Amino acid sequence: MILKYLKFLFDKLTAPKYILKGSCKKCGRCCRNIVFFAYDKPIKSISQYEDLRTKNKRLNLFYPSGENDKGEILFTCKSLTPDNRCKHYFFRSMYCRKYPMVKSLVSGKYLTPPDECGYEIVSEKKFEDFL
Ligand code: SF4
Numbered sequence: 001m002i003l004k005y006l007k008f009l010f011d012k013l014t015a016p017k018y019i020l021k022g023s024c025k026k027c028g029r030c031c032r033n034i035v036f037f038a039y040d041k042p043i044k045s046i047s048q049y050e051d052l053r054t055k056n057k058r059l060n061l062f063y064p065s066g067e068n069d070k071g072e073i074l075f076t077c078k079s080l081t082p083d084n085r086c087k088h089y090f091f092r093s094m095y096c097r098k099y100p101m102v103k104s105l106v107s108g109k110y111l112t113p114p115d116e117c118g119y120e121i122v123s124e125k126k127f128e129d130f131l
């Protein structure tokens with residue numbers, strides 16, 4: 001048990017650290033292409049969304065605005081203005097504050113920001129540092 005814990009600690013301390021590079025282009029893409037998960041699965045139908053909306057009022061802050069090529073419903077935040085600004089910028093959630101430094105709920109790894117995004121997630125160390 002202790003060995004397992006020490007290994008966990010060692011892995012944690014030696015794991016590569018990641019940082020954000022770039023800047024926000026204010027395209028608003030991240031506020032209008034949101035996929036929500038329910039019970040570890042992406043929402044794929046409006047009826048499922050309507051059902052969940054009755055249980056989780058926070059879903060009312062978003063509206064369904066499309067579908068991606070995997071059949072997942074895409075949501076847009078109601079706080080997004082037509083000129084891609086956030087109406088509630090100072091009160092936005094932790095998730096919004098951290099984006100795009102966010103991890104996949106499925107793999108636990110950082111999600112790659114979309115091509116349009118002005119940010120990229122890079123390793124703090126250069127490749128040569130690992131040699
Ligand atoms: S609260 Fe603001 S930053 Fe967060 S998704 Fe909505 S518009 Fe975007």
Ligand code: SF4
Binds near residue numbers: 023027031099116
């Ligand atoms: S997708 Fe990236 S560049 Fe566009 S608004 Fe979001 S953080 Fe900014």
